[in-house]
Amino acid sequence: MxxxxxxxxxxxxxxxxxxxxxxxxxxxxxxxxxxxxxxxxxxxxxxxxxxxxxxxxxxxxxxxxxxxxxxxxxxxxxxxxxxxxxxxxxxxxxxxxxxKAISPDPTVSVLRPVAPVLLTTMGRTGSTAVMASLAQHPNIVVAGTRPFEIELGCYYAYALRTHVANADHEKSLATDRITAGENKYQIGFNPYFRKGHGEVFKNPMVLDHFMTNRLPARLATAFREIILDYYEEVARDQAIDYPIFFAEKTLPERDSRLGIRYMFPKTKEILLIRDLRDVVCSARSSNGSAFDRVMDATKSAARNLQTIDAARNDSVMLLKYEDFVLDNARTVGRLFGYLGLAPIVSDQDGMSTLFATHATSVTPAASIGRWKKDLTAEQRKRCEEFNPFLDQFGYEI
Structure with missing residues (x-):
């Protein structure tokens, strides 16, 4: 043997x-x-x-x-x-x-990022290239490598939502099932946060106040510190001496974005958009999905992006993929200016390598307007469903 x-x-x-x-x-x-x-x-x-x-x-x-x-x-x-x-x-x-057993760590460095840069977008909009540009800046921490999909903020935003939710004994935990075998690898809504347990308090509004005010504030503080601790370690590992921001991607979903903003009131958000017809072409080339399926997913995400844009304020910057490709230096300079950071000279060789390994067209410029040759006449007709989005953001119709 x-x-x-x-x-x-x-x-x-x-x-x-x-x-x-x-x-x-x-x-x-x-x-x-x-x-x-x-x-x-x-x-x-x-x-x-x-x-x-x-x-x-x-x-x-x-x-x-x-x-x-x-x-x-x-x-x-x-x-x-x-x-x-x-x-x-x-x-x-x-x-x-x-x-190892867990143990307390009283050390907290002052050299930690203060807020996130949130890159909000759908798939196939050039988000990986934008994240690569952010990662080049000496004051921004980005975890991992291409495609830069560490979404710690999103994870804790959903954890926050779960922990402050009202009990649901049908779809989540029940008081008599907390120690059940199937629950050892997951935790649901707190089964005691419901009116049925209101007898704990003489005043039934006490539990409501606890769940609406005290609990989310406590959790937000704890989760924020955990996220910052994580990016402090990443910054130290990457030899970044003065991290000001950390950057993450997120989809344009309400609870993830608002949860991150609740934890980090100083969040800076980049709303990255692209001609949806080119998004469809890129998505189909990337994963081979059927046209109808890609259309449905794209329309859903587009509606969310439109909603965010309609409510846009000074904490949200609109960034077009086309500008990033065709006028990269000026666009990246505008991006860092929005963040209040000094401009840098981007690594164009690295960006070219990134495009070669991640893109679905021959060159960055060729990825713009590809829908005119990649889509059939029938498919281009279907894409007229995108007209409200295209009109809102100034694309050719």
Whole structure:
């Protein structure tokens, strides 16, 4: 028996990896999941994974495992998690085995971003290129790499909405189901925030005041600090000494945008738009979706963008994709001016590389007006449904 294997991931909720016997590639092995030396699970490593079938001419590729703990490991205790081939002393190779307990961290740096730059748009509008421009600025923190889709603000905006919602015992948690097995990996609306539990307070308006005022304010403060802590770490990792903003994308959905603005009153928002007919062409080229499906999704997002534009104030800047492509230097300069930041010389070589790997047309300029040749006469006729949007933003009709 000549075992080989690796633990890909280990955390409080699951363990995953793969293992095989080089003396018998046809066999799928069983593994023991040990927590603090005790066998907690025994599972067969028999899930097929691409590339593993290339390890040997006889390899089947069915050597992977993915174990979810029925009861997540405690966050309050440090624990060692190991994986061993059942009936042997062979332990799979792993980079990490210790799961640390949570602990307080009293340190808070003053060198943190103060507010987000929110890039609000739909898909296929050049948002990745705009985010790349923002990421070049020494005072803006952008997490990750292309396509820059870390949306921590959106996540906590929806978490905020969930935590301040009225109880719903039919679609969410009920008081007698909090500890049920299916709820160990999710949390719903607080089951005690309903009139049925109003007897807790003599004055029934007390609970209403708590949910409407005190609770959202407390959560917003906590979530805001968590987001800023995250971007402080990102800034330190990227050697950004003076972060002023962090930048994230978001779709033009009400609760995500307003939730982020509630947590960050100084939010700066960029409303990125593009000729919807070109959006349709790009979306179809990118993912091969049917024309009717792309039309429906585009119309829905467009209505939201129109609504945001109609209520636009000094905290929202309108940015056209076409201006960004055809007059990049001036447009990017205007963008940084809106943010109150010093202009920079953008990395055009990097932008060209980004376009080459992410775009669906030969050149940036060729992506403008492509609908005239890419769409059939019937499809162009259907796109007249976009006329209210096109007219509002000054596009050719």
């Amino acid at each position: 000549d075992y080989v294997g690796y633990v890909d991931e280990v955390n409080r909720f699951r363990v995953s990896g793969w293992v095989a016997d080089r003396d018998d590639w046809k066999k799928s092995l069983r593994v023991d999941i040990l927590v603090e030396g005790q066998v907690l699970n025994v599972v067969k490593a028999a899930i097929f994974r691409p590339k593993l079938d290339e390890l040997d001419p006889d390899a089947t590729g069915s050597y992977s495992f993915n174990v979810h703990f029925s009861n997540p490991l405690s966050m309050y205790q440090q624990q060692e998690v190991l994986v061993r081939v059942t009936g042997s002393n062979f332990y799979l190779t792993q980079d990490q085995s210790e799961i």
